[in-house]
Amino acid sequence: MWKKIRSGFMFVVACVASPCCTPIIVPIGLALLAGTPFAVWASTHLGWVYGGLTLLSVASLVMALRWLGQKSASKGSKPKTTIKPVQEINHP
Numbered sequence: 001m002w003k004k005i006r007s008g009f010m011f012v013v014a015c016v017a018s019p020c021c022t023p024i025i026v027p028i029g030l031a032l033l034a035g036t037p038f039a040v041w042a043s044t045h046l047g048w049v050y051g052g053l054t055l056l057s058v059a060s061l062v063m064a065l066r067w068l069g070q071k072s073a074s075k076g077s078k079p080k081t082t083i084k085p086v087q088e089i090n091h092p
Helices: 002-016 022-032 037-044 046-069
Strands: none
Touching: 002 046, 022 037, 022 046, 037 046
């Protein structure tokens, strides 16, 4: 259950930080943080902010796919092949 939750969370982070959403999110974030030192730094280094968000999006997408693809170890290890008893048939 935890793996599904964390992979879902990372998919949300990947979608929010994706390059198609950053032109909307960054100006809203700068408007909300207006007057703070972070907003001043982010507005002067806007290219680095967009690049960092793109990197965050790619990294979180990779982590989400990796976590989603992991098999659960808590289910126990089951053998892939099962050995069935062979029944002999007597022919006259």
